[in-house]
Amino acid sequence: MSASSSAGQQPQQPHPQPQQQEVKIEKVEALFPPNTSNATKRLVQGIMRRTITPDGIRQLVRKGADPRVCIDLITSRSDAAYRRRVCLLTLAIDDWSTPTALECAAVWLAIGGRLVLPLWPSRETQTGVLSALIQEGVGLNEPPTSPAPAARISTDWLKPKPIRVAVRAANLTALKTLVANGAALQGRQVALLPGGVRVTEQYEAALMAIYKHLVKLNPCLATEAAADGDWSVILRAASVGRVYSRAFIHGYLQLMMDNGASLTAPQQQPMFQPLQRAAVTSPYHVIEWLCQHLSPAHINTATAHWPFGAHQTPLGIAAIKVAVWQRQARSEQRDETESREAHGVVLAEYLTVLNDELPQAVMDGVNGALCPQRDAANMLTWLLPLARPAPPTTPTDTSTAAAAHAPAAPSPFALTDATAQVAWKIGAFLHEPEAVDTITLGQPVVAHRIKRAMQHFVKCAATKTAGNEEVIGGMANVGGRVVRVPLQCFAVREGPRVRRVGLREVVHRARLVEAARYGLTGVVKGFNTHLGNDDCQFGWGQLGWVNDIGLFKPLGIN
Incomplete structure (x- = not known):
């Protein structure tokens, strides 16, 4: 039969209207318990077709319909029959997800089973139907009884609880109705992300509203693990694969962490740590967020055991995965060269980091530290000339009226070219050196060296210069070419003399040293290329600065 799919509707619409009211069932059979009365069958059919009203439910119950009935949804293939036992509350929840909560089992989809119900005419109707069913005795917190023993599989996902169906369906109206009528949240793992769903922007927005409402009701839901103790909300997010958008997954993880979810809590099986798991399932946005919130020690933790080999860090796991994909793309067999190829994948990516991401991160850190000073200096440069000293008063007349009519002296800043310099010096009180510490610069050794240099540069730029023009530098002849020379606040000691850099x-x-450490070539300099790398050749012990009285001071980088 053909019907409008509820999965295609938009969850943010205030009153979603189905195009048809006909049930869509493909390769799925609905089986009633033995001796089910006609009134009960009419009740079930009315709910599935969305043609019944709350008053209609009460009338059928008075005529003998059993609202506590559970039906088996069966899909079959040659070797097995698979059942899902559902109660009427589950059937009555509008579902916008694709595939729907009732058909999300992988085995159903493999067989081709489809079960997409139409929507209720309005949210108010849905609320009334759910409330009427609960008032007539449908259980909120107990899952339906297990399917018949003939079924090949009998696990919890075969007996979906109404509260979990409401979450997966991104149906906030149903969730609020169930909770208002006493549905339990604790122990239901309702904060876990759904997997195997095809998301849209509207579905993600509705799902985020669900999670915000849940943790507002009970923040402890963010710290709840699955019944087997292995699946925390963070680990689940790392396991769903590349399903959700960057904005959604970052918002979800932040929401859970803000409400107490741990990123490093030990799992029953050590190999199932969130970052290791994400390296396998490849949700890039989860990996990105976790790396921003984990310490280097946690990022570099190796697993005790893993299918790809023992003692693999998340980076090693990800590299092996990439190497496997590349080998599969070339239709070659996996052999002993896989580990070497994985290492090559990592090195190639690291060269990209050294050439592109690291220089940009340095620029962002310096600009972030100096931006408040620059903004304040620009504003003060315009405001200082408007300042006026208090008008003079005569010894014989110190009244306010006389002072108001006395001629005002011109602003001292209107008569000097030093206004911008004064504004820059005042703005120095607002520069933010801590901005340097917020950026990510890769490996600890190179990060320490570069951040130490950035801190010195920011301090000199903010407090030892006369203005931003001196920081960005002017044009000068360097090696026979006229180029821009930014602030030279470092010195390299070369015997009895020092060279400014x-x-x-x-x-x-630092980039050259890091590249040499891993045998990389192809580091792009990006400035003064006519000099080669000669102007950047020095030992870390040679690097320092010259103080106000001309003495060389080592910077202390090693």
Whole structure:
């Protein structure tokens, strides 16, 4: 039979209207218990077709319909029959997910089973139907009794609880109705992300509203593990694969962490840590978020055992996965070269980090630290010339009226070219050196060296210069070419003399050392290329600065 799919409706619509009221069932049979009365069958059919009203439910119950009835939804293939036992509350919940909660089992989809019900005419009707069923005795918190022993599979997902169906369906109206009527949240794992769902922007928005409402009702739901103790909300998010958008998954993880979810809680099986799991299932946005919130020690923790080999870090697992994909793309067999290929994948990606991401991160960190000072200096440069000293008063007349009519002296800043310099010095009180510490720069050794240099540069730029023009530098002849020379606040001691260098030379030196450490070639300098790398050749013990009286001071980088 053909009908309008509730999965295609938009959950944010205030009164979603189905195009048809006909049930869509493909390769699925609804089986009633033996000796089910006609009144009960009419009740079930009315709910599935969305043609019954709350008053109609009460009338059928008075005529002998059993609202506590459970039906088996059966899909079959040659070797087995698979059943899902559902109560009327579950059937009455509008479902916008694709596939729906009633058909989400992988075995159903493999067989081709479909069960998409139409929507109720309005949210108010749905609320009334759910409330009427509960008032007539449908259980809220007990799952339906187990399917018949003939079924090949009998697990919890075959007996979906109404509260979990409401969450997966992204149906906030149904969730609120169930909770208002006493549905339990604790112990139902309602904060776990659904897997195997095809999301839309509207579905994600509705699902996020569900989770915000849940943790508002009970923040402990964010720390609840699944019944087997293995699946926390974070681990579940790392296991669903590349399903959700970056904005949604980051918002969900942040919401759960803000309500107490742990990123590092030990699992019953050590190999199932969130970052390791994400490295296998490849949800890039989850990996990105976890790396921003885990310490380097946790990021580099190796598993005790893993199908890809013992003692693999998340990076090693991800690299092996990429190597496997590349080998499969070439239709080659897996052999002993896989580990070497995985190592090559990591190194190629790290070269991209050194060439692109690291220089940009340095620029972002410096600009973030100096931006408040620049903004304040720009504003003060315009405001200081408007300042006026208090008008003079005569010894004989100190009244306010006389002072108001006395001629005002011009602003001292209107008569000098030093206004911008004064504004810059005042703005220095607002610079934010801690912004340097918020950026991510990769491996600990190179990160320490570059951040130490950035801190020195920001301090000098903010407190030792006359303005932003001095920070960005002017044009000068360097090696026969006229180029821009930014602030040269570092010094390299070369015997009895010192050579001035800037932050970019120090950063490039750190990149060259890091590349040599891993045998990488192809680091792009990006400035003064006519000099090669000669201007960036020095030892870390040679690097320092010259103080106000001309003495060399080592920077202390090693």
